[in-house]
Amino acid sequence: MIVTDIEDAYRESGALVHTLALRALGSVEEAEDVVRRVFASAAAGGSLESRDLVNDAVDRITGDLERRVRAKLAALDDPALGVDGVTDDRAVVAEADRILVRASLDRLDPAARDLLDRALVHGVPRYELAMSLGVSEEELEARLRDALLALWHGPVPGEGHAPVEGLASRALGIRVADGGQQHIASCRDCRDAWRSLNNLVGSIARTPASGPMVAPRAGLWDEVRDAVDAGPPAPEADWREEARRDAARAHRNRTLVMSVALVAASVFAGLAVVLSQMLVEPEGDAIARTRLEDPRAGGSEAGAARVLAGADGGEVIVVDGPYAEYPDAYLELWIIPASGEPVALGQLTSGRYEVAVPASVGTAVGATLEISREPWDGDPEPSGDVVARGTLR
Incomplete structure (x- = not known):
């Protein structure tokens, strides 16, 4: 993989990874370290798609948070160092989802983005929105549906399934008169597509919870390129395996203390x-x-x-x-x-x-x-x- 591909991916997704890491870790130094690791790993054979890069960042950020909290617990001599997670990784995943949706919205046609923003984020009633645009409510609903589908990248059910336009309308709460409800209830592909579209609607409505994107400093790309030139990074230890070893070590120490006490x-x-x-x-x-x-x-x-x-x-x-x-x-x-x-x-x-x-x-x-x-x-x-x-x- 040539460096040009990495640079293009960095221009497109570097700010997304950096912003997520900065919000989750609260440290510029740690956030930049996540950026270097994510793109060096991608250069060694990973995906350069924005969603895959952000998901890789989620895994690394969660591991960093786990290790940070466990180190503090160990310093407090807390005996409860099990293998279950101690940080809210769901919050990191939710923030990653908001960042990706915000980035997709920014790439959307301005008119479609404004329509979704007014209808879903600010909750403007549709009849008011239709009147302000000078269109019928049916035309407005069709525009909302098309804007949602322009953002969605999930698998489209094939022939013989419910039309994806109908699934998008249902996700937006638009009344659908073409039937198909019984098929959707019994078809896993259609249910999964509807659920994905429904989740996207919720993610758009929650985008104001995210602040503005924070672009990496200008010199960080040079450090990323150096990390790429250095070759594939060493595989990172899984925090769950580290936690298992810590728990086993603590158990051995407690057993030794008990044995000494018994003797x-x-x-x-x-x-x-x-x-x-x-x-x-x-x-x-x-x-x-x-x-x-x-x-x-x-x-x-x-x-x-x-x-x-x-x-x-x-x-x-x-x-x-x-x-x-x-x-x-x-x-x-x-x-x-x-x-x-x-x-x-x-x-x-x-x-x-x-x-x-x-x-x-x-x-x-x-x-x-x-x-x-x-x-x-x-x-x-x-x-x-x-x-x-x-x-x-």
Whole structure:
């Protein structure tokens, strides 16, 4: 593709791309960067049509806005950095549509442009407009229809479909007496054409929301040409993929922090067991003791238990370990006598638990202690995973 083609496209559409980027980004520097990227990409094999250039600008502007907002959220240490869009890309698309319509109107015959402007933008009643022009309302409606079709570039339904003139009249709210409504209701091509024409009518009515075109500075074309001469630009990263990576990275960081916290909690719980044994309960007072092991982790240490003499002559079991409440389950302590069925001793909700040995068990010496993680299903029998086990000796 020769530079002359790019220059012609720049003359025709450079102001459109520049104005859209300037309104959306609010920065001349960023707007000019979008212009350079859009035309360099088009020179590498893209389309030079105005609508395609503006649509490419919409994608790039939306990505720039997404990255800008996400950078601010990250600076605020906002944890909600998901992959959903955080900017109103629909507003950028709507503004692009207004700019394209305004540009098409500017290229339209002045009489047809004035007619659409007075009828659709300023809402002059058609009978008044017809009187001021000295024509009948039927002639006025035909002129409005022809002016709308001169702006429209959508696919025209072929033979056997509703006439495009009738679809344009319907879009303008002009009464059509040729029938065809049942066909339009069941024909996708005719419905799509009517919808496109109807949307164009709405876009024309909204054009005053756009300000005047802002042409790029004179020296920007030289920079665009340099960007074209430099060869195809590197493909831009999709902000959605970047957001997915950011979200995954944040998840890994949160997981690492939680893991460190769990390890620290286990260490402190272990120290608490040792200190409680050294400072609170002398070794000589224990009738029996055991090291609790986790059978799921190859017998790794999961706390400790001992049996003390109670004040009433009975026995008291003291369990120390890294235990806590769970949102979806609970920890149950069981004692299993040498010959007998498991007996529930209550739920563990913290790192230290004391419970009297039931009279039905007799002595805890020689019995096995188990701690199981039970689901909240109302079943009083042990059915969950055993997380700790030891025999009191």
